[in-house]
Amino acid sequence: MSNYDSIDHVIGASLFLDDLPEPVNCLHAAICPSPVAHGKLKKINIDKALGIKGVITILTADSIPGENQIGTIIQDEPLLADKEVDFIGQPVALVVAGTARQADKAVKLIELEIEELPPVFDPRQAAANGDFIAPSRTLALGDIDKAWEKCATVVEGRTETGGQEHLYLEPQGSMAMPDERGGIMLYSSTQSPTAVQRVTSRVLGIAMHLVQVEVKRLGGGFGGKEDQATVYAVLAALAALHTSTSTKLILNRQQDMQYTGKRHPYSSDFKIGLDENGKILAYEVTYFQNAGAAADLSTAVLERSLYHATNAYYIPNVRITGHCCKTNNVPNTAFRGFGAPQALFVIESAIAKAAGMMKLPAWRIQEKNLLKEYDTFPYGARARQCHAKRAFSEILHSQKWEVTQKDIFNFNKNNSLIKKGAALMPICFGISFTTGFLNQAGALIHIYSDGSISVSTGAVEMGQGVNTKIIAIVAHTLGVNTDIITVQPTATRTVANTSPTAASAAADLNGMAAKLAADTLRLRLMDTAASRLGEHVSGISINNGKILLKGQPTELDWHALISDAYLSRINLSAQAHYATPDIYFDKNIEKGQPFAYYVYGTASIQVSVDILRGIVTIDAVNILHDAGRSLNQDIDRGQALGAIMQGIGWLTMEELVYNKEGRLLTDSLTTYKVPDIHSMPSEFNVSFMEDTDNPHAVLQSKGIGEPPFLYGTAAYFAIMNALIAARPDKPMFFNAPLTHEKILHFLTCE
Amino acid sequence: MKTIINGVKISLRAEWFDKDLLDFLREDLDLTGAKRGCGIGVCGTCVILINELPVQACKKTVADIVDMTVLTIEGMSNKDDPLHPLQQAFIDAGAIQCGFCTPGMVLTAHAFLLKNNCPSREEIRKAIKGNLCRCTGYQQIVDAIEEAARHYRK
Numbered sequence: 012m013s014n015y016d017s018i019d020h021v022i023g024a025s026l027f028l029d030d031l032p033e034p035v036n037c038l039h040a041a042i043c044p045s046p047v048a049h050g051k052l053k054k055i056n057i058d059k060a061l062g063i064k065g066v067i068t069i070l071t072a073d074s075i076p077g078e079n080q081i082g083t084i085i086q087d088e089p090l091l092a093d094k095e096v097d098f099i100g101q102p103v104a105l106v107v108a109g110t111a112r113q114a115d116k117a118v119k120l121i122e123l124e125i126e127e128l129p130p131v132f133d134p135r136q137a138a139a140n141g142d143f144i145a146p147s148r149t150l151a152l153g154d155i156d157k158a159w160e161k162c163a164t165v166v167e168g169r170t171e172t173g174g175q176e177h178l179y180l181e182p183q184g185s186m187a188m189p190d191e192r193g194g195i196m197l198y199s200s201t202q203s204p205t206a207v208q209r210v211t212s213r214v215l216g217i218a219m220h221l222v223q224v225e226v227k228r229l230g231g232g233f234g235g236k237e238d239q240a241t242v243y244a245v246l247a248a249l250a251a252l253h254t255s256t257s258t259k260l261i262l263n264r265q266q267d268m269q270y271t272g273k274r275h276p277y278s279s280d281f282k283i284g285l286d287e288n289g290k291i292l293a294y295e296v297t298y299f300q301n302a303g304a305a306a307d308l309s310t311a312v313l314e315r316s317l318y319h320a321t322n323a324y325y326i327p328n329v330r331i332t333g334h335c336c337k338t339n340n341v342p343n344t345a346f347r348g349f350g351a352p353q354a355l356f357v358i359e360s361a362i363a364k365a366a367g368m369m370k371l372p373a374w375r376i377q378e379k380n381l382l383k384e385y386d387t388f389p390y391g392a393r394a395r396q397c398h399a400k401r402a403f404s405e406i407l408h409s410q411k412w413e414v415t416q417k418d419i420f421n422f423n424k425n426n427s428l429i430k431k432g433a434a435l436m437p438i439c440f441g442i443s444f445t446t447g448f449l450n451q452a453g454a455l456i457h458i459y460s461d462g463s464i465s466v467s468t469g470a471v472e473m474g475q476g477v478n479t480k481i482i483a484i485v486a487h488t489l490g491v492n493t494d495i496i497t498v499q500p501t502a503t504r505t506v507a508n509t510s511p512t513a514a515s516a517a518a519d520l521n522g523m524a525a526k527l528a529a530d531t532l533r534l535r536l537m538d539t540a541a542s543r544l545g546e547h548v549s550g551i552s553i554n555n556g557k558i559l560l561k562g563q564p565t566e567l568d569w570h571a572l573i574s575d576a577y578l579s580r581i582n583l584s585a586q587a588h589y590a591t592p593d594i595y596f597d598k599n600i601e602k603g604q605p606f607a608y609y610v611y612g613t614a615s616i617q618v619s620v621d622i623l624r625g626i627v628t629i630d631a632v633n634i635l636h637d638a639g640r641s642l643n644q645d646i647d648r649g650q651a652l653g654a655i656m657q658g659i660g661w662l663t664m665e666e667l668v669y670n671k672e673g674r675l676l677t678d679s680l681t682t683y684k685v686p687d688i689h690s691m692p693s694e695f696n697v698s699f700m701e702d703t704d705n706p707h708a709v710l711q712s713k714g715i716g717e718p719p720f721l722y723g724t725a726a727y728f729a730i731m732n733a734l735i736a737a738r739p740d741k742p743m744f745f746n747a748p749l750t751h752e753k754i755l756h757f758l759t760c761e
Numbered sequence: 762m763k764t765i766i767n768g769v770k771i772s773l774r775a776e777w778f779d780k781d782l783l784d785f786l787r788e789d790l791d792l793t794g795a796k797r798g799c800g801i802g803v804c805g806t807c808v809i810l811i812n813e814l815p816v817q818a819c820k821k822t823v824a825d826i827v828d829m830t831v832l833t834i835e836g837m838s839n840k841d842d843p844l845h846p847l848q849q850a851f852i853d854a855g856a857i858q859c860g861f862c863t864p865g866m867v868l869t870a871h872a873f874l875l876k877n878n879c880p881s882r883e884e885i886r887k888a889i890k891g892n893l894c895r896c897t898g899y900q901q902i903v904d905a906i907e908e909a910a911r912h913y914r915k
Contacts, residue, residue: 013852020860021848021867023794023834030793178895180798180806180861230796230861231895264799474859474896645855652898653858680803680893688886691899 012493014646015479016228016472027230028184028200034257037186038067040250041114041260043104043121044270045096048130048339048673052096055104056122063120065113067254070105074253077216081242083206084446085145088305088342090214090245096125097304098341099673100270102242107250107258130673134299134336135278144302144335145310150317150601152389153328158293162284165293166365170281170357170745174301175274175346175661176677178685179473181230183271184261185244187251194221195248201240202232202471203511208503210241211248222248225502229473233657234345236473237511238307239271268678272344273667275312276301277353283361289369289376293328296320296357300350302335303342309335312343314445316350318390318605322358322721323399323439324377325386339673345513347657348720351440355721356662359436360745363728367735367743372416373728374435378403381437391602394439398611398637398703403437406613406635409698415617423736431630432733433617436725440718441606442515442708443594449510450591450607452520456485456528458583462570464491467499468521469509475716476646480518481525483642484709488529489536490553491569515714518642519607520589522709527587535585539576540567608707610714612636612700614655614722616692620733625755627663627730631694634722639705639713651697651719658723660686662747663730734758764826766790767836778824783807785823786833794834794864798893805892808865809833815872817891834864837871846912847871847905854905858896866892870906878913880906 019025045052057069072079072093082088092103104121108114131137159165185199194217201207204224212219224244229236243260250258262270277298284293298316302309313333320331359373366373382399406412412435419431444450454468466485470477478498486493499505501512510520533553540558541548550561558567567575576583596603617631632655641647664684668676677683697719704711731743734757741757762773766786777785786792786809795818798806802820809818810832811825838845844852847867857863866889873880873888880888885906894902 013855014857016860017852017857018844020857020863021834021844021851022838023792023864025860026793027796027861029797030787178893180804180859180893180895181796182798229859231859233895263797264801264804474857474861476858649855649858649897649901652900653896654898656898657895679801680799681801685893685895686899687893688890688899688903691886691903695898695900 012479012483012643014476015482015498026227027181028186028198029261031186031198033259034188036256038107038109038250038254038256038258039111039114040105040107040247040258041111041118042102042246042270043106043118045092045099045101045103046123047096047125047127048099050096050125050127052092052094052103052125054124057104060106060117060120063113063117065109066117067107070107070249070253075214075249077214080213081210081245082306083238084308084310085306090242098339100341102246105246105250107254130339132338132340132669132673134301134338137336137338138299138334142337144306144337147332147334148317148601150331150389151329152387155293155295155328155330158328159284162292163287164365164369165282165284166361166368167282168360168364168745170279170360172277172353172356172747174276174343174667175665176268176667176683177233177235177346179229179231179233179235182262182264182267183236183240183243185247186257186259187247188257189251189255190223192221193217195251197222197224197244197248199224199226199240199244200229200236201226201244202229202237202473202513203241204471204501204503205509206238206511207241207244211245214245215248215252223502223504225500226471227500229471232473233347234349234513235271237345237513239344264680265678268683269675270341272303272307272342274346275309275343275353279357281357281361283365285365289371289379291324291326291380294321294326294358294361295330297332299334299336301338301340301343303338303340305342307342307344309343311446312345312350316354318441318445319351319354320358321389322355323382323437323611324380325382326380329389331389347654348717352658352661352721352724355724356747359724359728363731363743377435377437382439390605392604392606394609396608396705398700399437399439402611402613402635402637406435406615406633410615410633428622430620430622430733430736431617432620432729432731432736433615434725434728434732436614436722438612438718438721440610440721442519442608442610442714443591443606444510444514444516445605447594447596450520450594451510451589452524453506453509453586453588454521454524454528455505455586456525456532456584458532458573460574460577462495462573464496465499466496466525467505468525469501469506470517470521471501471512473512475650476643477512477517477521479646480642481522484522484526485529487710488526489533491556515716515718518712519708519714524587524589526709527589528585531585531587535581536572536576539579539581540572543567543575608705610637610718612718614725616725616729618726618729618733620730620754622737622758625751625758627754629659629690629692629726632692634697635700636697636719637700637703637713638715639703639708640711641699642710642712644699647715648697650715652695654717654719655722656686656690658720659726662723662727663749666748666750762827764829764831766831767833773823773827778822780823781819782821782823782825783818786818792833792835796861796864798861805865805869806862808868808892810868810872813872813875815869832868834868837867847874847909850905850909854901854908856897856901856905862892862894866894866902874906874910874913878910880910882907
């Protein structure tokens, strides 16, 4: 089954937020952003702006009836700046006007009086100043201080990974309509309808049941609409409340790039110790996370970095420290991988550097240290259904890795203008929100009297195919065809208290809730069929829309059964709730089992580098991935391919450049480069392990959204290997993204 | 003054000429298949065809379509055949995820295949270099266009 939305997408009929019909007289809002990264907000002069034709009102912090607070994990972020501005692009005022053009024009006439304060953009500087979002955390295993003396090789180093712009193609936006009883109806391009509802309720000072949020679909999210969509929804709601008129707020691309948080940049220190055979005995790492000016999701992102510090390896002695550093950048946020990619880059850099010292290929060290069943992670959980070694060895075999390495060596010996490089990347990614209470979901299923089925869950469709998977789960459970099932827009009035569509867990959680609701309905319907047929329920089954008795067809089909059930006054609606069992964490001792299960796999990436021009060609990407019993291989393959490209983009070309005042210079698609069609590898294969079960998720499946992003890391090290082949006199460096500019600099400078 | 959009003749008024063509299509004609992705003509989500040539509607004004024939995604298929073979190929190849780039991608590919119905994969890549997709990794899109090409040879 192809993606449920595909037909509407391909004929242009699917509606995104900005495509929804606007209510009559709909107003348009525009944000007045802070022009400086840090300062005292002395005065906002709106007199000239109010004079612009069409301007209805201009809202500031004083206009907020409830709390001026949008922070979720930590309440440290005002909706509209009050007394202080902490980053460039921070909303200071909101202009509401008849048209978007009028609002934009008025924004330019707002005069801000700001007494500038010195900004901080470097997380290490913030740490030195003691500016943290939250207390630092340390995880430890074994006795690292004693372990160093047992090591034959000890290597230290420093790594940098840059931020990353989500660049969902549909910019942020929302539309708010005043509702009866002082309520608000909100359409938002958000991954977190409940977060939008909760924060709107807090800011407007009205109860959550007066705020309705509905999401049809997103034009991409990637984490960028998990927390960051909230501010635009709440601003639109505030405007609708003040004007008693529907108000729309859509960011243009440049505003979106300037105002919204990105993947967290990390600056990290590592120290790794190995025995003479390449067995890693000790690993110590410290992450300086650039959280930006407010918490957003930073502490949770850092938590996942801590848990993924050792990637797919067992290391007996570990100390992992994470600092959540407060700077004057835009508050950084969720982005596919959620801190794991940053951590992975550090351990892989440590291995690459150690390999160089030991004159061993890095893949030998990777291979020797892979997790096996029941190995302990630094936070105390154990690897289960562990396929790390299997994936790695199957890739070694299928890619004829040792032969390939020799071929590359010989090629590089005979060619001076092109150098080739290759790298392997094993991965291990834990599935579940590390914030335990978020691991719950609800579903509501109605069967109408004609037999057609409506499913509502808390999952937001953003191209990842979650609705298609939920339809398949409900169809499978009820024994009907998929074509009589519709998934409704995600709405807080149908399914309440939803978790964000995030953490690669939307299909796991919402799919399981939908399955539980469908199970309830199936049992009721089997009872109905049994009494209609005068048989015991144990002989009844439903398959392919047919009602079977002991496996044989009966007079009843699905439509007749539903009609019968309705006339017999059977409840044809069911609601269910699912909470992931057996996950816990004790922050006092930093031990627990935060994940329901792990996803494993291995990537092999081969590249060619044009030594004169510095141009990289990704020749081949081959992946063996553990998707459990995939709910839909086409969708899972699509997720994997797209995630890998994003991972390659992050580490090789996507570069956020700021001036010294902290203004983002790469704020348009002409200056911020994401993978385009030329970045597509000529050989690009994702295979799935065919026989891996997963008892910890719905129908033995596994989450797919984030783990494959990690495979892109191999591109960095493959390119680095090619560069070292060209310049064996120079040391490797670990400063991503490895842009064209850095490559040329490395190749040409002494 | 007139234009033909998706086979329908539309009279144009001179006072509309300065209007952004993408706004005109989306707001005045309710043809929301063309999306506003970047507003500066580099992402490809607003691609439409003017006299069978792909153009970024966000970089044009209404004046640019006077006496022209315009095709938007809404006009790709017809009532008898709800999906054009190219559209079907996009679905079959899994070339669609969030769908935001899809209308522009399909129309760019359509214009290309009308001119070259036997393309190499390299030629397909060149043809869609102005269309960004953040979801798929592109491979499935190239597959879809390659598969659809045979229908243009008929």
